[in-house]
Amino acid sequence: MMDRPLPPRESGQFVAGRSQDVFVEVDGVHRAAEMLYTLRHSEDLTASGWKKANPLAPRDTADQGSVSAIHNCREKTPHLYRALNWVFVVDTMNFSFWPEREDEQCEVTYKGTTYRGYMTLCAAVTRAIEEGVPITDPKYFSRISLEQLKQVLRSDNATPMPMLDERHRVLTEGGRVLLENGGSCRSFISQAGNDAQKMVELIVEKLPSYRDATMYEGKEISFYKRAQILVADFWGIMEARGEGHIPNLDWLTMFADYRVPQALVHLGALRYSDALMDTLKDGELLRSGDRREVEIRGCSIWSVELIKEHLCKLVQERDGQPCNINSAIIDFYLWPYAKKHHKEMAHIPIHHTRCIYY
Numbered sequence: 001m002m003d004r005p006l007p008p009r010e011s012g013q014f015v016a017g018r019s020q021d022v023f024v025e026v027d028g029v030h031r032a033a034e035m036l037y038t039l040r041h042s043e044d045l046t047a048s049g050w051k052k053a054n055p056l057a058p059r060d061t062a063d064q065g066s067v068s069a070i071h072n073c074r075e076k077t078p079h080l081y082r083a084l085n086w087v088f089v090v091d092t093m094n095f096s097f098w099p100e101r102e103d104e105q106c107e108v109t110y111k112g113t114t115y116r117g118y119m120t121l122c123a124a125v126t127r128a129i130e131e132g133v134p135i136t137d138p139k140y141f142s143r144i145s146l147e148q149l150k151q152v153l154r155s156d157n158a159t160p161m162p163m164l165d166e167r168h169r170v171l172t173e174g175g176r177v178l179l180e181n182g183g184s185c186r187s188f189i190s191q192a193g194n195d196a197q198k199m200v201e202l203i204v205e206k207l208p209s210y211r212d213a214t215m216y217e218g219k220e221i222s223f224y225k226r227a228q229i230l231v232a233d234f235w236g237i238m239e240a241r242g243e244g245h246i247p248n249l250d251w252l253t254m255f256a257d258y259r260v261p262q263a264l265v266h267l268g269a270l271r272y273s274d275a276l277m278d279t280l281k282d283g284e285l286l287r288s289g290d291r292r293e294v295e296i297r298g299c300s301i302w303s304v305e306l307i308k309e310h311l312c313k314l315v316q317e318r319d320g321q322p323c324n325i326n327s328a329i330i331d332f333y334l335w336p337y338a339k340k341h342h343k344e345m346a347h348i349p350i351h352h353t354r355c356i357y358y
Contacts, residue, residue: 004201005213008228008253008301011221015298018217021276022295024303028268033310035267036330040315044333045325047239053336056110056122058083058237081184083237085136088185090125091230092174092209093167094118095356098258099159106155106162120161121153128152138183142175144168166356170209177206189234196231197251203227212357214289216298223256223297225358232328254304254331256297257358258350263338266345269303272296280349288355296351297358304330 006014016024039045097117099105105116110123125135134140135152144152146168153161161167181188188206192198204210204227213222232255235246254260264270272280276292286293304327311330312323338345 005220005222007197007251008222008224008256009251009305011216011223012253012298012301012305014219014221015216015295016302019295019299021273021292022299023271023273024299024306025268025271026306028264028270029303029306030310032264032267032269032307033314036307036311036325036333037314037318039333040311040319040325045329047236047329053332054119054122056119056126057233058086080237080241081186082136084185084189084234085138085178086125086129087233087237088174088178088230089136089141089171090121091226091233092170092207093121094226094229095166095358096163096354097121097161098350098352099162104159106159107157108154109156114156120155124153124161138175138178140175141171142179144172144175163354163356170356173209174207181206185234189231194246196235196246196248198248199231199234200224200227200252203230209356214294216291216294221294221298223301223357225255225257225297228252228328229255232332235328249328250326252326252328253301254327254334255358256300257335258353259338260304260331260334261296261300262345262348262350263334263341264300264303265348266338266341269307270299277349280351283349283352286351286353288353288357290353293351293353304334 005011036045097106097120106120108115108120108123108127110127113123115123128135133148133152135144146165149168149171150160150164153164153167155161178184178188181191189199189202192202204212204222204224207227210224210227210230211222212224212226213220215221231246232252235249238246261270265272279292308325308327308330311325315321315323315325
């Protein structure tokens, strides 16, 4: 077992207590919690909320919806295994979709809808399945060539998906790990038992590309964005089957990327220093592990933890009921919220970091 850095929640608290350019604002945290309180009975704040944010994601194990292509695939595996393998393929390559120029973005059109950003990956993978490519079969994607993957992820225009070499490397690595551990995402994850924390720990132990950790103020910390998303997506699929009871889900934090921090600043739960705001508006690229980049991600995690804490306090005090809304659910709400309100928050720059972690 490898030595582990500080877990994501504790990492967020550690960073927030020392941050020089990013600050958690208590008043904004409370306002965000109040906003979420009004949505407490909405499907948006449930495990199924992620499916609304991503219409291409596997919904359940029945032949229905926009992912029927997955179930019509030529693989001889049960529906559940295929759906979970789809999630594994997508989550393994889920990083760095921001364009160098806003007017030059990778685009993928699927069934009449043109997608950008992360959704280009989902559309491309689902398109490949309909074209007969067994892209969710580890025996195939563990050996897929770079040229074959470029064809799968091809753009509708002259702007290719970023970091194709890196996506090829991590996908083939992931396929080999699955083949060494039961041959499917379900078999691999099941080795951790039915526990969210152990699942994340297994993923980062076995899959180097998921080890989203860095040094900050002399301590090794972690964010584990993609590993936590993989567990949360696993939970979403199992929940749709009525098998969504996974202990320790509250161990998961928000998934520290570049879009949700923008929403947190917009909501007033985070504040950037003037110097950082100027840097981001100038378009400066922050390397992975840069102090400012770490502070954006770490403070985002901690602000969502405080939002969740205050939200649960409101539910308990006003409704007299326990709160079952965790940080992953809040993230599932904030990510599409940021996309939906992108014009309102266009004046708040996102940070740009090219890496495989988010």
